[in-house]
Amino acid sequence: MARASATVHAPLGSLTQRGARAGVSCQACGSERVTSISMHLTDGSPVSFTSCHRCEHRSWQEQAGSVLPVAHVLDKARKIR
Numbered sequence: 001m002a003r004a005s006a007t008v009h010a011p012l013g014s015l016t017q018r019g020a021r022a023g024v025s026c027q028a029c030g031s032e033r034v035t036s037i038s039m040h041l042t043d044g045s046p047v048s049f050t051s052c053h054r055c056e057h058r059s060w061q062e063q064a065g066s067v068l069p070v071a072h073v074l075d076k077a078r079k080i081r
């Protein structure tokens with residue numbers, strides 16, 4: 001009787017994953033073996049997350065290109081309103 005409400009929300013809908021995008025390199029070791037992901041924080045700020053496969057350095061950047069301190073990102077992501 002119960003209608004299967006198969007409404008699966010895709011919270012990551014705005015997430016664009018780009019593996020090994022040309023032009024992106026690790027800020028720590030310079031390797032181009034990085035994963036760069038663009039997403040929006042919960043407060044709507046567009047950011048890029050870059051993870052290096054070689055040295056595991058990770059960094060967050062605003063779309064404008066400036067580096068975001070991780071604590072700043074976590075603080076934004078933690079905002080519950």
Ligand SMILES: [Zn+2]
Pocket residue numbers: 026027028029030031052053054055056057
């Ligand atoms: Zn690296």
